[in-house]
Structure formats: C-alpha cells, structure tokens
Amino acid sequence: MAYDGNVKVGGAPAVRELAGLTLTKISVGPMDNNAYLLRCRETGEQVLIDAANDAGTLIDLLGGAPLARVITTHRHGDHWQALAEVVHRTGAATAAHVDDAPGIRVPTTEPLHDGDEVRVGSCVLTVTHLVGHTPGSVALCYDEPGGRPHLFTGDSLFPGGVGNTHGSKKDFTRLIDDVEHKLFDRLPDETWVYPGHGADTTLGAERPHLPQWRARGW
Template sequence: MAYSGAVKAGGPADVHELQALMISKVAVGPMDNNAYLLRCRATDEQLLIDAANEPRTLLDLIGRDGIASVVTTHQHGDHWQALAEVVGATGARTYAGREDAEGIPVRTDVLVDDGDILRVGQVELTARHLAGHTPGSIALVYDDPHGHPHVFTGDCLFPGGVGNTWGDQGRFASLLHDVETKLFDRLPDETWVYPGHGGDTTLGAERPHLTAWRERGW
C-alpha cells in the first residue's frame, strides 16, 4: 500500500520507502505523538526522531539492528518520555537543539545548531533551528537527491498552522519567521512534512495560508 502517514496509537507503523531512505512512522500514546525511524538503505544504520513514549513499541520498531542515534526535536515532556529507556537499551547517541538540551532529563551528547548536518548511514539531514514553540526546537530536512525534500518538523509546523505559542505574540512572530525563512523560502511545494502529532502535509498545501496565519496570530 502507498504511504499515507495516517497512524494511530496502538496501530501499526506506516512506512515511506524512498530510494536511499526508509521512514517508518508510528504513533504512541497518551498524546498521539509521532515517532520516526529512519533507516539508510545502503548501510542499514538507523536513527530515531523523538522517543516520545511507549518504549516497548519503539524498541520493537527499531528491532535487533538497533539505532546509532536518537534526535529529540524539542524539550517538551511528551517528546522524550521513552528516551532514557531507548538509549539504555540501544546505547544510541543523543542529539537535541542547543537551547533546549537543559530541559531534557537525559544527557544530550551532541548539541545541534542551525545548519548542522546529522547523518544516518550515507544519508544527510540538515538541522533547522525554529525558535518559538520552544527556544531550541529543531526540524530535520532530508533533501532527497532522487526526489523531493522531506522535513521532520516536531511541533513547529502542522497541517493548518505553526506550533502553539500560547498567545505570546513575540514567540509566534519568531516561529512564523523561522518557518517561513528556513522552510517555505528554501524548499519547494513538493516537500513532504512529517509533524510531531497527527497527519502529514506538504509545504505546497500550507503555503497559501501563510498570510492568514500571520493575520490570526497563531
């Protein structure tokens, strides 16, 4: 079956098979967080984005090959509840945005800044710092040489808007600015967006609504 990105807690993973990378998306409770397992098809090395919860679900998804690294997109607790157990079971190296690492109660091995390159096997991911939802939120961009880009946005961009900034107009302006200048201005409409909760989207589907988001202020 074709990849849809429609997953639910307790259900199976959905797998997006690209030429150089396999992306397995799974949802975990109780807040329906998405976690993404990336596997380099040339080397079989794996990287996990957001060890959100349900460590057994994530470790079953990872399988016997283990993971080399786990990236936490931001410091909110629903995105790292399984991090300690997953790292303990796999020995994975941990990555997080520099400004958010202190808020994650598992040691961050690598502090990530805007433009840093993270690797999973032969695949490169570019980190983008998107400040506003949290001070150090990061997105990861895979610019697929065999197709269109793919971006893992954590809680910074969803179908229908940017992440929650709780009515703080300064934080909203910061997040919208970073999402516009670092994602929409640099990537094509075909870019596939994998958010931290819920269904997927594309930049093309969301681009026409940027002005409306700015006017409504959230």
C-alpha cells in the same frame, strides 16, 4: 499499501521507501505523538526522531538492529518520555539543539546548531533551528536524491498552522518568521512535512495560508 502518513496509537506503523532511506512512522500515547525511525538502505544504520513514549513499541521497530542515535526535536516532555529507556537498552547517542538540551532529562551527547548535518549511514539530515514553540526547536530535512525534500518539523509546523506559542505574540512572530523564511522560502512546494503529531502535509498545501496564519496570530 501506499504510504499516506495516517497512523494511530496502538495501530500499525506506516512505512515509506525513499531513495536512500526507509522511513517508518508510528504514533505513541497518551498524546498521539509521532515518532519516526529512519534506516539507511545502504548501511542499515538507524536513527530515531523523538522517543516520545512507549519504549517497547519503539524498540520493536528496530527489528533487533542497532540504533545509532535519537534526535529530540524539542524539549517538551511528551517528545522524550521514552528517551531514557531507549538509550539504556540500545546505547544510542542523543542529539538535541543546544538551547533545548538543558530541558531534556536525558543528557544530550550531540548538541545541535542551525545548519548542522546529522548522518543516517550514507544519508544526511540538515538541521534548521526554529525559535518560538521552544527556544531550541529543530526541523530536520532529508533531500531525497532524485526526489523531494522530506522535512521533520516537530511541533513547529502542522497542517493548518505553526506550533503553539501559548498566547505569546513575541514567540508567535518569531516562529512564523522562522518557518516562513527558513522553510517556505528555501524549500519547494513538493516538500513533504512530517509533524510531531497527526497527519502529514506538504509545503505547497500550506503555503497559500501563511497570510491567514499571520492575521489570526496563531
């Protein structure tokens, strides 16, 4: 079945074969969080993005193979409820941006900064720091050889807008500035976006709406 990125809590994961990586997307409750398992097709190394909830379901995705690390996109609790158990059961390293790490109740063993690279076997994810939804939110980009960029945005970018800034004009301005200049200005329209909740999108689908998002202020 072709990958469309549509998953639901309790449903089957969606699997996408990329050049270099196998990507598995799954939704876990109770807040319909997306978690993404990346497996290097050359080495078999696996990395999980957001151990959001339901550790048993996330562990089952591993297929009995080791987990190298868990990357947490930001400090909000719905994105790391299963982190402690997943780390306990797998021995995986933990990675998060240095500004959000203190707000995650599992120690961060690999602090991240803007521009860092995180390896998934022979593949590389590039870290982009996005301020506004939280102080230390990150997006992670895999530039598929011979293909398109694949961008994991946590809660900073969704179909239809940037992440919630809880009514703070200052935080909204910082977030939309970062999203526009660090993501839209640097990456092409075909970039596939994998958010922390809900359906996927592309930068090309969202780009025409940036002025509208700025005007409405959320």
